[in-house]
Structures are given as structure tokens and as C-alpha cells.
Amino acid sequence: EIGTEMIITKAGRRMFPAMRVKISGLDPHQQYYIAMDIVPVDNKRYRYVYHSSKWMVAGNADSPVPPRVYIHPDSPASGETWMRQVVSFDKLKLTNNELDDQGHVRAIYTDIVQMHDLHRSNQIILHSMHKYQPRVHVIRKECGEELSPVRAVPVGEGTRTFSFPETVFTTVTAYQNQQITRLKIDRNPFAKGFRDSGRNRMGLEALVESYAFWRPSLRTLTFEDIPGMAKQGMHGAHGAAVGAPSHLLSTSPCSSP
Amino acid sequence: EIGTEMIITKAGRRMFPAMRVKISGLDPHQQYYIAMDIVPVDNKRYRYVYHSSKWMVAGNADSPVPPRVYIHPDSPASGETWMRQVVSFDKLKLTNNELDDQGHVRAIYTDIVQMHDLHRSNQIILHSMHKYQPRVHVIRKECGEELSPVRAVPVGEGTRTFSFPETVFTTVTAYQNQQITRLKIDRNPFAKGFRDSGRNRMGLEALVESYAFWRPSLRTLTFEDIPGMAKQGMHGAHGAAVGAPSHLLSTSPCSSP
DNA sequence: TACTTTTCACCTAGGTGCGAAGAT
DNA sequence: ATCTTCGCACCTAGGTGAAAAGTA
Numbered sequence: 001e002i003g004t005e006m007i008i009t010k011a012g013r014r015m016f017p018a019m020r021v022k023i024s025g026l027d028p029h030q031q032y033y034i035a036m037d038i039v040p041v042d043n044k045r046y047r048y049v050y051h052s053s054k055w056m057v058a059g060n061a062d063s064p065v066p067p068r069v070y071i072h073p074d075s076p077a078s079g080e081t082w083m084r085q086v087v088s089f090d091k092l093k094l095t096n097n098e099l100d101d102q103g104h105v106r107a108i109y110t111d112i113v114q115m116h117d118l119h120r121s122n123q124i125i126l127h128s129m130h131k132y133q134p135r136v137h138v139i140r141k142e143c144g145e146e147l148s149p150v151r152a153v154p155v156g157e158g159t160r161t162f163s164f165p166e167t168v169f170t171t172v173t174a175y176q177n178q179q180i181t182r183l184k185i186d187r188n189p190f191a192k193g194f195r196d197s198g199r200n201r202m203g204l205e206a207l208v209e210s211y212a213f214w215r216p217s218l219r220t221l222t223f224e225d226i227p228g229m230a231k232q233g234m235h236g237a238h239g240a241a242v243g244a245p246s247h248l249l250s251t252s253p254c255s256s257p
Numbered sequence: 258e259i260g261t262e263m264i265i266t267k268a269g270r271r272m273f274p275a276m277r278v279k280i281s282g283l284d285p286h287q288q289y290y291i292a293m294d295i296v297p298v299d300n301k302r303y304r305y306v307y308h309s310s311k312w313m314v315a316g317n318a319d320s321p322v323p324p325r326v327y328i329h330p331d332s333p334a335s336g337e338t339w340m341r342q343v344v345s346f347d348k349l350k351l352t353n354n355e356l357d358d359q360g361h362v363r364a365i366y367t368d369i370v371q372m373h374d375l376h377r378s379n380q381i382i383l384h385s386m387h388k389y390q391p392r393v394h395v396i397r398k399e400c401g402e403e404l405s406p407v408r409a410v411p412v413g414e415g416t417r418t419f420s421f422p423e424t425v426f427t428t429v430t431a432y433q434n435q436q437i438t439r440l441k442i443d444r445n446p447f448a449k450g451f452r453d454s455g456r457n458r459m460g461l462e463a464l465v466e467s468y469a470f471w472r473p474s475l476r477t478l479t480f481e482d483i484p485g486m487a488k489q490g491m492h493g494a495h496g497a498a499v500g501a502p503s504h505l506l507s508t509s510p511c512s513s514p
Numbered sequence: 515t516a517c518t519t520t521t522c523a524c525c526t527a528g529g530t531g532c533g534a535a536g537a538t
Numbered sequence: 539a540t541c542t543t544c545g546c547a548c549c550t551a552g553g554t555g556a557a558a559a560g561t562a
Contacts, residue, residue: 264554264555270553431555438555442555445554447555450554451554451555451556
């Protein structure tokens with residue numbers, strides 16, 4: 001399996017393809033946040049070796065960047081709403097600029113309830129030439145504004161985290177692998193101006209097969225998590241689910257102090 | 258004072274200028290929805306008489322259209338968030354098409370809490386050649402999903418409605434008053450293609466003075482409503498506030514059944 | 515006649531990779 | 539040598555009023 005590359009810029013660049021998930025098994029009447037963060041896969045820095053067309057370790061990772069959580073703009077919404085549609089993260093942008101456009105960098109560490117309140121940044125800060133893993137979080141919304149602080153990567157009952165190993169990518173400021181460039185140009189509508197009318201020698205369909213993130217079967221990921229049936233671990237065709245047991249997401253009578 | 262005209266189309270047309278309000282006096286830690294609806298000014302249908310440049314009554318109003326509420330897309334958010342920025346309704350569209358793009362027309366009558374849940378339409382249905390008054394609603398978010406049904410125009414404690422008589426307008430499918438056309442072309446960036454480099458004989462600044470909705474001093478409306486000081490009635494320079502006493506908006510310890 | 519719908523050129527706004535230039 | 543930044547042409551997406559055509 002070959003990982004793809006994602007451009008990062010100072011102004012922020014969208015991921016392409018964007019992460020899209022289909023969700024099932026939520027309590028229809030419960031409110032949830034859905035969020036994404038992106039965590040390092042390892043502690044290494046990479047470089048691309050052209051003659052072998054491979055990424056090679058080039059030292060240890062740079063010092064960590066301020067962690068960010070991208071809160072899906074439809075948050076909060078009921079389980080019913082989330083399950084009715086494919087949830088797309090296409091507004092999220094990747095940047096290598098640690099200076100926030102607004103300044104409030106670390107407030108994201110505070111209460112998840114307040115997160116909705118912060119001016120929501122759609123930028124996630126990453127280092128170039130590193131390998132990363134996007135993660136999707138489903139966070140049950142608590143009644144009231146309980147001051148239970150939640151970390152940048154929220155953990156606790158009522159929160160569940162999903163990782164899809166196929167979506168690991170390497171950050172770059174300019175594409176290294178020309179096959180990746182071809183896929184981006186061919187599939188991203190905004191790059192239509194660079195398309196080559198005469199199809200190059202290797203079929204693009206074959207290319208798509210080689211790059212996990214691009215396979216249409218993966219463009220929609222399914223969370224299978226039926227309340228009452230406390231399934232755990234693998235669900236759906238390719239998705240690995242990690243986190244609290246499923247029943248924690250399903251119900252929540254609203255109680256108050 | 259001369260009212261402006263707003264185009265309505267089947268697909269929906271934005272208002273220009275858009276309604277923009279500045280809010281103060283909310284409880285910073287309380288969650289609120291902010292919404293807009295548009296109500297008839299009277300029971301009449303109008304026609305434009307060119308030779309006198311005036312709108313004249315042309316009969317009784319057409320039968321009512323399905324009422325709609327445009328929920329500001331930042332809703333719900335805390336008082337702090339709402340007060341930090343100017344709240345703009347520039348995504349709202351006016352239409353004369355009673356057939357909903359999605360179909361769920363009347364669900365808007367249900368609980369305000371569920372409104373956040375519905376696929377939010379940005380369209381408000383109006384009749385052409387009628388006079389309308391936009392209204393802004395500030396609605397305190399209740400804890401939990403209490404099933405207290407709220408009407409299309411929410412009324413009750415925790416809800417407050419603001420009307421600004423200067424923002425009354427007449428709906429049209431094509432502009433009647435050519436001065437309105439000139440103002441739209443001169444001020445709306447999307448109409449730049451129709452601008453006349455040689456300024457027409459009457460200065461546009463003078464035109465703006467004649468049309469209340471356009472005066473820059475009104476493009477930002479201020480809600481003055483300090484909790485604890487139960488002011489009522491007129492606030493700010495031009496805004497008339499109508500609704501529940503102000504203190505009802507300011508505090509709300511979260512209690513449950 | 516009086517109003518509405520459709521199509522269109524012309525804009526705003528912003529997402530692409532390219533290639534030259536810059537940085538280390 | 540290797541990586542990053544910037545300006546650019548070329549796109550997508552969609553908001554304008556004009557004008558012609560449609561409706562009743």
C-alpha cells in the first residue's frame with residue numbers, strides 16, 4: 001500500500017481527496033460533535049528518493065507543532081442528522097504556519113463545549129516531510145456547560161476515535177511522486193487546467209488502485225456501531241475503530257447538578 | 258423615507274444590502290440562536306406608478322405563503338460569540354417559489370431545538386409586489402430538548418424580537434425604480450460589470466441619503482440590552498425593540514425535569 | 515399591459531499545480 | 539542540493555442586472 005502526499009502551505013491547503021465518512025449507530029436524538037485531528041505516525045522525518053521512488057527516513061521528527069482540532073462545521077447536530085448524510089471534511093486546510101491567523105492557539109485545549117464557541121479555525125498545523133494519520137472523533141455533547149476539560153484529542157466516555165490506516169499521508173510543499181501529481185490533476189476539479197487530453201501511458205485507473213487513499217471504495221468510510229450491540233474493533237470494509245465501547249455513544253438521559 | 262426594492266426569484270436571490278446587526282447585552286455564557294423572518298407590513302398588494310415614481314396600493318394581499326425562519330448559520334453560539342462580531346444575514350435568499358428545494362416545509366413549526374437539526378434552508382418565501390419587514394430574533398437556548406413547541410415566529414420568555422422600520426422593502430421580480438437599480442449596481446460588488454464610469458447626473462451619495470436601508474449608519478444596527486438594567490423600547494440610534502423584557506435574555510441556570 | 519422567467523456576459527471569491535525565485 | 543515561497547494562468551462555484559422571451 002502506497003500513501004499519498006498532501007501539500008501544506010502558509011495560507012493553508014485543502015486535503016485532496018477530502019476525508020468523507022458515513023456514520024451509523026448513533027442515538028438519533030442525542031447531540032454530537034464530529035471533529036478531525038491529524039497525528040504523527042512516527043517520530044521520523046522523511047525524504048523522497050527519486051531513483052527508487054520511495055520515502056526514506058531522513059532523521060528524527062521536528063519538534064511538535066501546536067495541536068489543532070478541526071470541528072466539523074455542522075457541529076453540534078443530532079445523531080439523526082449526522083447519519084442522514086455523508087460527512088465531508090473538505091473545508092479543512094493543512095498549513096505549516098504556526099502563527100495563527102487569529103492568535104488563539106491553545107484555547108482548543110479547553111472544554112469541548114467551549115470549542116463550539118471559539119472562532120473555529122479550519123487549519124491544522126503540520127510539519128512538512130512527515131507522515132501523518134487523520135483521525136475522526138465522535139463526541140457526545142454533554143448537557144449544560146460542564147467544566148470537564150477535554151484535551152486537544154478528546155478522551156473520555158462519550159468520545160470515540162476512529163483511525164483509517166489507509167489514509168496515512170506524507171506532507172510536502174511540492175509534490176515528490178509524479179504519479180501523485182497525475183492523480184491530483186486528474187481527479188481534482190480545480191486542477192482541470194493542467195489536464196492532459198492525451199492520456200499518459202499508464203492508465204489512471206491502475207494508479208488509483210495503487211494508492212489506498214484514492215480508491216473509491218474508501219472515499220466513504222462507514223462507522224458501524226449499533227447501540228445495545230456493543231461491537232468493538234473492526235467495522236465495515238476497511239475501517240479500524242479505536243476507543244471507548246460503543247454503548248457509551250448511544251444514550252444519555254440529560255441530568256443536571 | 259423611501260423603502261428599497263428586493264428582487265425575488267425562483268432560485269432565490271440574496272438581499273442587498275444584507276441585514277447586519279451588532280448585539281450587546283447578552284449573557285456571555287448563555288447559548289442563543291439568532292434568526293430572521295420577514296413579515297408583511299400590511300394586507301395590500303402594490304404597483305409602481307412610473308410617472309409619479311411612487312408605490313400605490315393595487316388591491317389586497319395574495320394568500321399567505323408558508324412562513325419560514327432563517328436561522329443564522331452560526332447558531333447556536335454563546336452571547337460572547339454573538340457580541341464579538343457583527344452578525345450578517347448575507348446568506349439569506351428571497352424566493353417566490355413555494356415548492357421547497359427539499360420538501361420539508363412546515364417542520365419549521367416545531368421545537369426551536371429541532372430547528373437546528375433540520376436541514377437549514379436559507380430561503381424565505383415571499384410574494385412579489387408586497388411590502389415586508391425583516392425581523393431579528395434572539396432566542397435563548399434551553400437545556401435539553403424540551404418539547405415546548407415554538408411557532409414559526411418564536412414567542413415566549415427567552416425570546417426577543419427586533420424590528421427596524423427603516424428596513425422595510427418592496428418585493429419585485431424586476432426593479433421598478435431606476436434609482437434603486439443605480440444604488441444596487443454601484444454598491445453590490447457582484448454588479449460591478451454594469452457600472453458606468455462616467456457618473457450619472459445625480460450623485461450617488463445623495464441617493465443613499467434618500468433611501469433609509471442604504472445609509473451606512475444603518476448598515477450596522479445595535480441591540481442595547483444590558484442585563485440587570487431592564488431597559489425596554491427604543492435602543493440605539495434607530496432600532497425599535499419589541500418583545501419580552503430584557504432580563505429574560507440574560508441569565509438561565511440550567512434546570513432539568 | 516403588467517409582470518415573470520430564462521439566458522447571458524460580467525463580475526467576485528477562491529482552489530489548482532507550475533515554474534521561477536528565494537532560503538538554508 | 540534540497541526544500542519553501544510567491545506570482546500566475548486556469549479552473550470551479552456562484553452572485554449581478556440586462557434583455558429577450560414567456561405568461562395571462
